[in-house]
Amino acid sequence: MLKRHISLKSLNTFGFDVEASMFMPVADTEILHNVWKTNLLTLNSPLILGGGSNILFKDNYPGLVLQNLIAGMEVVKETEDHVWLRCGGGEVWHNVVMHTIRHNWGGLENMSLIPGTIGASPIQNIGAYGAELKDVFENLEAFDMWYGKMVTLNAEDCAFGYRDSLFKQAGKGRYFITHVTLRLNKKPTVNVRYGDIAATLEQWGISKPGIADVSRAVIHIRSSKLPDPAVLGNCGSFFKNPVVSKETADALCTAHPDAKRFDQPDGTAKLAAGWLIEKAGWKGFRRGDAGVHEKQALVLVNYGNATGAEILSLAREIVEDIQIKYQVTLEMEVNTR
Numbered sequence: 293m294l295k296r297h298i299s300l301k302s303l304n305t306f307g308f309d310v311e312a313s314m315f316m317p318v319a320d321t322e323i324l325h326n327v328w329k330t331n332l333l334t335l336n337s338p339l340i341l342g343g344g345s346n347i348l349f350k351d352n353y354p355g356l357v358l359q360n361l362i363a364g365m366e367v368v369k370e371t372e373d374h375v376w377l378r379c380g381g382g383e384v385w386h387n388v389v390m391h392t393i394r395h396n397w398g399g400l401e402n403m404s405l406i407p408g409t410i411g412a413s414p415i416q417n418i419g420a421y422g423a424e425l426k427d428v429f430e431n432l433e434a435f436d437m438w439y440g441k442m443v444t445l446n447a448e449d450c451a452f453g454y455r456d457s458l459f460k461q462a463g464k465g466r467y468f469i470t471h472v473t474l475r476l477n478k479k480p481t482v483n484v485r486y487g488d489i490a491a492t493l494e495q496w497g498i499s500k501p502g503i504a505d506v507s508r509a510v511i512h513i514r515s516s517k518l519p520d521p522a523v524l525g526n527c528g529s530f531f532k533n534p535v536v537s538k539e540t541a542d543a544l545c546t547a548h549p550d551a552k553r554f555d556q557p558d559g560t561a562k563l564a565a566g567w568l569i570e571k572a573g574w575k576g577f578r579r580g581d582a583g584v585h586e587k588q589a590l591v592l593v594n595y596g597n598a599t600g601a602e603i604l605s606l607a608r609e610i611v612e613d614i615q616i617k618y619q620v621t622l623e624m625e626v627n628t629r
């Protein structure tokens with residue numbers, strides 16, 4: 293059912309007080325086929341909203357917002373070692389993670405507590421603590437809003453990269469992701485290579501962790517560092533960790549031996565944007581209600597009444613400063629509208 297002038301304040305985790313000119317909740321694929329028969333989708337640059345946890349609204353949205361509310365989780369295939377779980381795009385990511393932990397199906401535990409929905413997870417190939425969506429991704433079903441039909445895309449079609457995919461590139465604005473099928477491990481092995489997880493488990497005296505322990509550790513680490521959007525508006529990491537040439541990383545590390553660098557198999561190096569922003573003096577910075585989180589410099593926060601434009605202007609200042617101080621270009625991870 294089409295609604296007009298709907299507030300998006302509770303539907304974006306930055307908590308910006310903006311509205312959509314038109315708004316439609318989508319609980320099944322039938323609705324998409326019906327809407328496509330009208331001109332609504334072609335004329336109104338539709339924006340698909342999941343949990344609203346990776347979007348910065350610069351202003352009111354003048355077009356149509358489609359809210360993905362497609363629910364459901366079902367096992368569609370099972371072998372001795374794996375289970376394939378097909379999830380509705382509107383399911384909350386963390387609820388699905390908890391469901392898999394209860395069944396002891398491994399693969400999602402390191403990505404516990406990531407905000408947002410299943411349908412949004414492929415857009416930026418979400419990841420945390422050494423795991424990425426693409427590691428467990430089987431395929432997705434989407435409504436192609438250009439041609440008005442359902443399509444199934446596999447991992448190769450989705451062109452996953454670091455916080456990147458087809459849906460941020462050539463396929464931007466084209467697909468409404470209705471379902472995602474995940475391939476999970478019935479005989480899970482844990483991945484505790486990320487230092488913080490190993491340290492937390494050790495501190496708890498757990499020497500043989502299962503996936504539930506890893507999940508608890510991740511929840512503990514995230515809750516201690518990352519602000520809860522229900523308390524303080526934010527979109528998680530605002531920038532990507534920059535991937536630079538070996539030469540750039542060498543130069544930075546020579547000048548700053550304490551710089552954080554993660555060498556990649558292809559010879560490039562990923563730098564910790566949080567370290568750069570902190571080192572440049574921005575951690576805890578606040579102007580009006582726009583700020584840099586005091587515990588994690590990669591997270592920009594809205595203390596109450598900041599606007600998207602204010603957060604964006606702070607972000608631009610940070611980018612410029614990091615460029616001047618370290619000759620490294622930061623790219624935004626969050627989508628802007």
Ligand code: EPU
Binds near residue numbers: 422527566567575588
């Ligand atoms: N660091 C600082 N100062 C800071 C923040 C970080 O020096 O203010 C240093 C840390 O000490 C550490 C390094 O930077 O050595 C990395 O920090 P952290 O482990 O907190 O992770 P991150 O690189 O800042 C990335 C993801 C997060 C994900 C964590 C854990 C991106 C853009 N962000 O953050 O994902 O949870 O790793 O895997 O890749 C998100 O995408 O929204 C997100 C929260």
